[in-house]
Amino acid sequence: MKLIMAEVFNSWQGEGGSVEGSAFGRRQIFVRFAGCDLNCAWCDSREYIDPSRVSRWRYEVEPFTAKFEYKPNPAELEDVVDAVLRLDTGDIHSISYTGGEPTLQVKPLKALMERMKSLGFDNFLETHGGLPELIEEVAPLTDYASVDIKDETARATEDWRSLVLREVESIRILREAGVKVYAKLVVTPETKIENVRWYAELLKGLAPLVIQPREPIEICQRRLMDLYREAALILGRKNVGLSFQVHKYLNVL
Secondary structure, three states: OEEOEEEEEEEEOOOOOOOOOOOOOOEEEEEEEOOOOOOOOOOOOHHHOOHHHOOEEEEEOOOOOOOEEEEEOOEEHHHHHHHHHHOOOOOOOEEEEEOOOHHHHHHHHHHHHHHHHHOOOOEEEEEOOOOHHHHHHHHHHOOEEEEEOOOHHHOOOOOHHHHHHHHHHHHHHHHHOOOEEEEEEEEOOOOOHHHHHHHHHHHOOOOOEEEEEOOOOOOOHHHHHHHHHHHHHHHOOOOEEEOOOHHHHOOOO
């Protein structure tokens, strides 16, 4: 089985904060898939959005060195498995499947998740959640999940409200499958409080929410605190947290 890959590397999970389901601060092996059907304004993996332009993928040759070797796409599933196993340092919390959007390649994703489970690893899915019918296929193999709530300011798609509803449905599917799942909301100075209230109402009783300022951080602390408070008043004071891309401050992948 083949897949369009971007990279495989060993690092810390730098997002998620302290809410239930987060792997923040845990050592993970990251498996980044190429290709995404959205085009968010602040995408930090823009070079991987169009899979037809990702002619090769890279894999870290030794854990935590950021030294890479390259292979052509499409990748062989067994080559990806081998790259992951080479990076196992014995302290891995889980395998993070990220992108791009990994569920767009749901068959090889599912096969890879099955292999990792059989080898004793937990699976951590990072997804925009806009494709609940595909989420349903991998939910039974998923242990942890981070699902985006795409704010209006992301400009991910014209019908952003429908996208949010699909994302919440994906969270529901994962939750019903027993996955430890949280929602991640990237906010900007233009994020509307009434939108945050709506997201919180949709997530109430379903999943905790982390609020993550867009990088580089432009939103003022007062505004960030206001958004946090509005969400916590609806979701409960222990179901909201802040998330920052800490790996960038540590200068790691």
